[in-house]
Amino acid sequence: MTRLVIVSNRVSKPRETRAGGLASALNSALNEHGGLWFGWSGNVVSDVPAGVSRERIGEIDYALTDLSESEYSTYYQGFSNRTLWPLLHYRPDLLDFRRENLSGYRAVNRRFAELLAPQLRSDDTIWVHDYHLIPLGQELRALGIKARIGFFLHVPFPSPEVLMMLPGHRPLLKTLCAYDLVGTQTDSDQRALCEYSGREWGATCDDSGMVSLSDGHRFRCMAFPISIDPGLISRNADLARTSKAHRSLVDSLSGRELAISVDRLDYSKGLPERFEAFAHFLDSYPQHRGQLSMMQIAPVTRGDVPEYQELRARLEQLAGAINGRYAEPDWMPIRYINRSFHQANLAGFYRSARVGLVTPLRDGMNLVAKEYVAAQSAEDPGVLVLSRFAGAARELTDALLVNPYDADDTSNAIHAALEMPIEERRRRWQAMSAHLRQHTIVDWRESFLDVLLDS
Numbered sequence: 001m002t003r004l005v006i007v008s009n010r011v012s013k014p015r016e017t018r019a020g021g022l023a024s025a026l027n028s029a030l031n032e033h034g035g036l037w038f039g040w041s042g043n044v045v046s047d048v049p050a051g052v053s054r055e056r057i058g059e060i061d062y063a064l065t066d067l068s069e070s071e072y073s074t075y076y077q078g079f080s081n082r083t084l085w086p087l088l089h090y091r092p093d094l095l096d097f098r099r100e101n102l103s104g105y106r107a108v109n110r111r112f113a114e115l116l117a118p119q120l121r122s123d124d125t126i127w128v129h130d131y132h133l134i135p136l137g138q139e140l141r142a143l144g145i146k147a148r149i150g151f152f153l154h155v156p157f158p159s160p161e162v163l164m165m166l167p168g169h170r171p172l173l174k175t176l177c178a179y180d181l182v183g184t185q186t187d188s189d190q191r192a193l194c195e196y197s198g199r200e201w202g203a204t205c206d207d208s209g210m211v212s213l214s215d216g217h218r219f220r221c222m223a224f225p226i227s228i229d230p231g232l233i234s235r236n237a238d239l240a241r242t243s244k245a246h247r248s249l250v251d252s253l254s255g256r257e258l259a260i261s262v263d264r265l266d267y268s269k270g271l272p273e274r275f276e277a278f279a280h281f282l283d284s285y286p287q288h289r290g291q292l293s294m295m296q297i298a299p300v301t302r303g304d305v306p307e308y309q310e311l312r313a314r315l316e317q318l319a320g321a322i323n324g325r326y327a328e329p330d331w332m333p334i335r336y337i338n339r340s341f342h343q344a345n346l347a348g349f350y351r352s353a354r355v356g357l358v359t360p361l362r363d364g365m366n367l368v369a370k371e372y373v374a375a376q377s378a379e380d381p382g383v384l385v386l387s388r389f390a391g392a393a394r395e396l397t398d399a400l401l402v403n404p405y406d407a408d409d410t411s412n413a414i415h416a417a418l419e420m421p422i423e424e425r426r427r428r429w430q431a432m433s434a435h436l437r438q439h440t441i442v443d444w445r446e447s448f449l450d451v452l453l454d455s
């Protein structure tokens with residue numbers, strides 16, 4: 001059996017509370033399969049980073065490297081999170097392109113390849129993750145690595161019209177051709193990549209996702225929607241009922257209903273629009289004032305990037321204004337929390353919420369939407385209100401799908417969720433729950449690796 005080597009910028013070790021779907025999904029995916037996980041340690045050092053530190057936990061060998069201050073600034077904060085992230089999330093207005101950041105990004109990809117290459121065995125299967133590491137496959141090929149290498153993009157692949165706004169997009173994206181398989185979250189991301197390959201590389205893309213370039217080079221691109229371990233989340237939600245965190249949340253509600261939202265504090269997640277839609281709901285349906293609280297868990301992420309600092313200030317202002325306007329002595333409309341919680345606690349919180357409010361403006365997948373469904377009880381399930389612009393909306397079609405830019409739409413959906421008869425809640429939940437049980441994180445890993453090994 002070949003060894004699986006995962007490469008990602010963000011790496012998480014078991015029991016770490018790290019907000020972010022990539023880390024939690026890869027942890028579940030590697031847990032029982034085992035393998036090598038290479039990536040950033042999360043540390044930033046003032047000197048030139050030392051090589052790789054190795055540690056084995058359970059079945060996973062971790063090989064981690066620090067970033068220097070300049071790498072952190074150019075590669076992670078700069079090109080990854082102020083150039084690629086906004087563009088891939090359809091926010092060219094926030095795009096900040098600097099050539100020195102692109103150089104830093106390319107240099108870190110080269111350094112990662114140089115550190116990884118000596119750790120590799122000839123029968124390894126290498127799986128690279130996400131927009132931080134687009135050129136890594138090409139760098140490994142340049143070092144003579146012949147192994148199968150796959151790439152998975154966790155964020156949207158936008159329409160070519162949007163991608164073409166990136167200076168130097170063609171040489172950067174051409175490096176994708178070094179992979180044997182490129183995976184996307186949804187069919188529409190896969191179609192966008194095919195369209196881009198035709199327009200920019202003169203390639204053809206057939207129905208099976210085979211991209212053929214004029215020089216005869218071929219690679220495959222296909223959609224593999226990422227998922228969760230629904231059994232684990234359901235068990236955690238059952239167990240959490242006796243936990244202190246869950247009991248104090250339920251006690252604090254005093255019989256009122258809860259709507260829950262859990263997102264990194266990121267502009268792609270549509271938090272200001274959601275707060276405003278919630279205020280609009282309180283205006284449109286005053287009978288629910290004092291009856292429903294919204295709890296927004298929003299751990300701070302990328303907190304030293306200016307756009308994220310501005311968003312945080314705006315949300316503090318909005319939450320304060322809405323609470324000031326609608327609160328009663330014994331009821332607060334919005335509970336706004338900037339810390340992260342362990343997934344086992346989140347499962348209990350999801351279970352106690354009548355409404356799951358997941359309304360990103362754009363999201364590759366959004367695992368929170370899937371986790372919310374998995375945590376519900378079959379007898380008394382809550383209702384998921386889900387943005388049409390999350391990858392998860394392609395699968396969770398029995399959610400109440402909304403346009404997050406339309407406050408009326410979101411407000412009406414919250415109302416519909418609260419008024420929904422139990423039979424309809426059960427029917428919608430059963431359909432989504434069955435889908436999640438048939439498409440787990442293990443199925444995701446297996447289906448990607450099957451196609452990669454077959455390519």
Ligand SMILES: O=P(O)(O)OC[C@H]1O[C@H](O[C@H]2O[C@H](CO)[C@@H](O)[C@H](O)[C@H]2O)[C@H](O)[C@@H](O)[C@@H]1O
Pocket residue numbers: 010019020021022023025130131154155226301302363364365366367
């Ligand atoms: O590593 P950070 O900068 O702290 O950011 C956290 C992660 O955010 C993004 O997650 C994406 O992956 C999820 C799982 O596939 C998906 O559901 C979500 O829609 C994506 O936004 C990012 O893509 C990761 O690289 C980050 O680690």
Ligand SMILES: O=c1ccn([C@@H]2O[C@H](COP(=O)(O)OP(=O)(O)O)[C@@H](O)[C@H]2O)c(=O)[nH]1
Pocket residue numbers: 017018019020021022024025262263264297299339340341342343346365366367368369371
């Ligand atoms: O306090 C928190 C907030 C979030 N998460 C986890 O972070 C992930 C967020 O993934 P998602 O795909 O929804 O969005 P991303 O942050 O990756 O863009 C989910 O697995 C959440 O359970 C967590 O463990 N603790």
